[in-house]
Amino acid sequence: MKKGIALTILALLFAWQMISTFAIQRFPKPEFESGYITPETLLPSPRAEILEVLDVAVLLLALSVVTWAVLKRRSRNLVFWISVFSLAYFGFYREGCVCSIGAIQNVTMALFNGSYIIPWTVLVFFMAPLLFTLIFGRTFCAGVCPFGALQDLISWQPRTIGPRLNAVLGIIPYIYLGLAVLYAATGTDFIICRYDPFVGIFRLNATFGMFLFAGVLLLSGLFLARPYCRFLCPYGVLLNWVSRFSKYHLTITPSVCIQCRLCEDSCPYEAIEKPVTVKNPDSRKRMVRKFMLIVLLSPFFMLLGGWTGSHIHESLARVNGKVRMAEEILHPKRIAGQSETIEMTAFKASGKPAKELYAEVTGILREFYIGGWILGGFVGLTIGGLLAGRLITRYRTDFEPNRGTCFSCARCVDYCPVKTGTGSIEL
Amino acid sequence: MEEKQKGKQKEKMVDRRTFIRTGVQVSIVVGLGGLTALVARRTGSGEYVWQLDPAKCTQCGRCATSCVKTPSAVKCVHVYAMCGYCDLCGGYFLPETKTLNTGAENQLCPTKAIKRTYIEDPFFEYTIDEELCIGCGKCVKGCGAFGNGSLQLQVRQNLCDNCNECSIARNCPSGAYSRIPAGRPYLLKGFGKEKLDIT
Incomplete structure (x- = not known):
């Protein structure tokens, strides 16, 4: 009888153990006689939230300054130094995260997944460059995006590949964007972040495959200017379309084109449209x-x-x-x-x-x-x-940047011999 | 006469372009504004960080290998308040250990990141050296299987880069990872009554 009760109790205890396998006080905390004090479990805090606000402030400031440098100062030199700063801050200091390109996925997920909560900073990172582009063209690409800045720095001997190949390779970003939205909307994966080639460089830490990808991109970047921006970047698709309708876009000449053709080959991104005057x-x-x-x-x-x-x-x-x-x-x-x-x-x-x-x-x-x-x-x-x-041929008399593909890097501006006083444009 | 007409046509052309351009500009603004309005309802006032739920964790060892950081930002965290201070610690010793000493051949931890300190008979304190810990979770498994479960894996928020897409979360087989408010960035488990007041 006694044995039976004992066995039942044991069986019940065993069953209890089976139910909650996690965090069971099998061994009660001892009462120390030596005056030992239990140390506290240290729980270090994450990055302070004020620093996230700082990121947004730096983004808006960098966008404003680079826009001013491109449109008002018309100085490639200044754009270059701003892009170096952006590479240092958004690239190496922030290690490529939070970025506008990846923010596409957060916004998509917030739209499709009711339980996902998007930080407001990420929303600003997504929206601010688009709004700036709608007004001023792709100045974000010129000097704020760390990916663009990195590739811009290493474009050593850029070669042209012709409009046809440009157009064909230009389809890739659309497919990439579509896939990224699909995977983010279904809550599957953030493929833009997963296959982000440069984040490994910013962190000096990546898988072998990603380093290989980054290496191929950077090596080709020596001879083909900004390969990621032109033939991969999904955010570039959005910027391209918004920039086509931008209100004030960079112009090669500050006043009147004198048809000197000095700027003709100045663009490493093949974004300068040549004059088409002969009508057929x-x-x-x-x-x-x-x-x-x-x-x-x-x-x-x-x-x-x-x-x-x-x-x-x-x-x-x-x-x-x-x-x-x-x-x-x-x-x-x-x-x-x-x-x-x-x-x-x-x-x-x-x-x-x-x-x-x-x-x-x-x-x-x-x-x-x-x-x-x-x-x-x-x-x-x-x-x-x-x-x-x-198939659309637009007749134009002057050399003009293609508003869609122009990164507003202001290289062509340096080639233009027309300089009017302060070099300001009509705003 | 013809020239005049041509001139008029040209004016018309310009007008049409400006019209289209303004129209598209306005629709882009409306579109972006609408998108912002839709998404803004889902914005949180604060930031979010990645954390793993120890209750879901199966200690598969991927935290050590999947993190973009080397060594991983996931570490073993010792909740002292739950510890039994056992002499035979399931998180410290290999299961087949015969002599309970600090010999390397007895230790479960591959990097010897757990320090065993004598307190009083028969109790020992176990401390994690986070510089050495790689977040493999072997000790967590041992402690959970034989002890109180006071060793738990957690993302150390001071080490975590808070990637947009956490690569451990992607590889976690048990879906233990989620984004949690940065104000309460840890998900440690305590006992029912002695709920830990640390998170």
Whole structure:
């Protein structure tokens, strides 16, 4: 009888242990006789919040100063030194985080994920450069973005690659932006941060693969000016479009172009539009026909893109950890010959029923299916738009910066022999 | 006459361009403003930091390897208030240890980051040297399995870069990582009654 009670108590105790495996006081805290005082657990605080405000202040100040340097002072030298400062502050001191490029994902996530709370500083980092660009052109790229500054510093012998290749490679940022938004909206991953090549340099710490990527970009950056900005940067897509409608954009000459052609090859980013004065009515007719064809074909491009996107949505969704987990449970043979993965162990330990995971994954897959359609349609529209854009010839008499692709670095300004007094522009 | 018409057309052209430009400018402003208004409802007044929940943690060891910092910003934190001051510490000694001394062959910690100090018979104090700790969580596992669970993994906020996308969070198999308000940046677990008043 006694034995029975003892066993029951033991069994109950054992069961209790099984229920709460975490933080059980198996050994009570001793009462010390030697006067020992329990030390306090130190909990160092994170970076002070006032410093986050400082970041925003520095951002706004740097934007204002660089805009003034580009548009009012028209001084490449000053822009250069501001970009060195930005590289030091936002790059090496802040180690590339918080940045406007990555902020795209936070904003997207705040839009799509109700439980995510976006710090207001990140929202400012996203919005301020866009607003400045709408008024003054891409001065953010000229001297505030640490990525741009780093690449600008190392562009040693920039070569031109021609407008056609520029246009083709220029599609990549649109795809990158689309993917980044898709993955942020589904709460899967922040791919812009994950594949950020320069953050490893700022921190002098990265995986081998990322160092390799950064090395390739920097080496090519010696001969191809700003490869990341031109052919990868997803924030550049937004800035490009906003800058096209900017109110006061950098002009090469402060007053009147004297057609000296000194600035013709000054732009390492191939963003200077040459004068087009000869009108050819025959060519115009053919161009209009081609243009109309592309415009009419654009919906077809979008459908084709969307169809492709929706068909690869499962591959796209595989980036998501939950989707991978469900796949692992459903098809365990795919990774045969290996012992149980850490993920599987953790999933089993969590005690979550597989059905719950499947339901969640079904939802995620549906999101990716819709997202795949939108992403594909967006890419199709981009390709159609770029093709149509290539056919538009705008007649101009002077050398002008292309408002979309110009980084407002003010290199061309130095080449212009026209200097009027203070060199100010009409604002 | 023809020239006049051409001149008029040119004026019209300019007008159309300005019209489009202003229209797009206004719509961009409206768009950005709308986006700000939508997102601003989701802004927090304070900053957010990454932290791991020890209750969800399975001590897989990825905190040590996935952090962008070397060594990791995740460290073992000793909550002294929970410690049993055991002689046979599951977080300090390897399971097969026969003699309870500080010999290297007995220690669980790969970097010898835990210091064992004699207090009084039979109690020992265990202190983490965070300079040496790599956040592998081996001691945390040992302490949780055999002891009180007073050793817990935590992101040390003074070391953390607070990346936009925490690479440990991405690799964490148990989803223990989340963004928490910077005002209360630690998620240490205490006993039911003796709730720790430190976070």
